[in-house]
Amino acid sequence: MNKTDRLYHITTLLRARRRITLAELQAETGASRATLMRDLAWLRDGLNHPIHWERDAQCYQWRASDRAEDAPEEVAGLWFRPSEVLALLTLDQLLRDIQPGDLMQRHLRPLEQRLKKMLRQAGLDGTAERQLGERIRVIGLAQRPVPPQSFETVGLALSQRRRLAMHYQARGNGEHSERTVSPQRLVYYRSNWLLDAWCHERDELRSFSLDAIRRPVVLSEAATDVSPKELDQTLGNGYGIFSGKAVQWATLRFTPERARWVAAEQWHPQQKGEWDAQGHWVLQIPYSDDRELVMDILRHTPEVEVLEPAGLRERVLEKMREGLVRWGAVS
Structure with a gap:
């Protein structure tokens, strides 16, 4: 019995029986007298457990107090x-x-x-x-640092259910704009923070990158609340961070070599996948805006093929041709 299990067992026995002898503890735990003495001293002095030695009865007693301030310090890590x-x-x-x-x-x-x-x-x-x-490493790829003041202000507006005024630079087109939004939820996605919010300028739900928010101010007006169902229908049905209720389905076919990896991945909560007779992984995923999906398809090229829809297939081919021109492979 390791130390963690032994300490837990000693405490359980004392609480259940209220009185127990050292010999009984030795029989229950298989530990030596010296080890048990150290354990009992640690539980009593280190964690403030109400363990007392009854000299006349020659046993240990658990004397729990009803007063909250006298309650022993419960440290969950002790039982890990x-x-x-x-x-x-x-x-x-x-x-x-x-x-x-x-x-x-x-x-x-x-x-x-x-x-x-x-x-x-x-x-x-x-x-x-x-x-x-040192033997555990968490690697966040492509992280974009968030100004601390932005995170705290956005969090304050979210928790207080207040509207938020901010300056925002859209990543897609570089456009700068002043926005007033009603924060709905914070999302940690692919190592970056996003804010799902109702945009009062665009009169629709939008996702905003926290690292692109500048000069946020909490306003006195109450935030407009959007139901979780509508949030999921608008921002959760599409692929990645791009929103939209109009959903299409993409069908992708991965080579047997790449399929060994992709078949174990979740690209979307509603995805469907199956193996074909040649050992390819055929993946179907919903999307409403193809920008992020195209990037992920290109990441797996040439080990993936877009079977349908034709518009998505042509969009990926277009990006491939642009890349070849930029690299000087074709004119």
């Missing part, structure tokens, strides 16, 4: 198994990866400190935590 400790370290790495700047670091630092305390109680000192943490 090794695999769960690894998951906790991964969570710590993810927290660091998604933090958009110094302001959010200050807000999330208490949570990080709590995680580290849980790790210590799980038996990892600073050196062990660092060494194990």
Whole structure:
């Protein structure tokens, strides 16, 4: 029985029986007298568990108090198994990866400190935590840093259900504009932050890249609320970040070599896939705007073919021809 399991078992026994002898604890855990003495001292002095030695009865007693301020400190990390400790370290790495700047670091630092305390109680000192943490790497590709002030202001408008005024530069055409929006939800997608919001200038739902938002201001007007169902119908039916209720279906066929990878991937929650007789993976995915889909198809070229619709197939071919011209392969 490892230390984590043993400490959990000791606490469970004491709470259930209220009184237990050292000999009974040895029989239950298989641990030595010296090990159990150290465990009991740690539970009592380190975690403030109400464990008392009854000299006359020669047993340990659990004396729980009804007062909240006297309640023992429950540290969940104490009960983590090794695999769960690894998951906790991964969570710590993810927290660091998604933090958009110094302001959010200050807000999330208490949570990080709590995680580290849980790790210590799980038996990892600073050196062990660092060494194990070095074996976990979270890589965020193509991350675009978000100005900390933008993230905090957007989050404030979202939580307070207020409208947000902002200056925005569209990535697609470089257009600058002043917008007033009603924030609906924050989305972390492909290592970047997006804001789904009702745009009062365009009178429709839009997704905005947080890194392209400048000079955000929370307004006094209440935000217009959009139902989750409408959000999903408008922004969730299409492919990637591009919205639209009018959905088409693309059919892609991957070579057997590439299929070994793609067949295990989720490109869209509503996708459909099947193997054909030649070992190709035939993938069907819905989309309303082909921009991001075309980029992903090109990423897998030449191991993928667009079977339908014809318009999407021609769009991908057009991009291929443009690339060949730019590279000087054709004139």
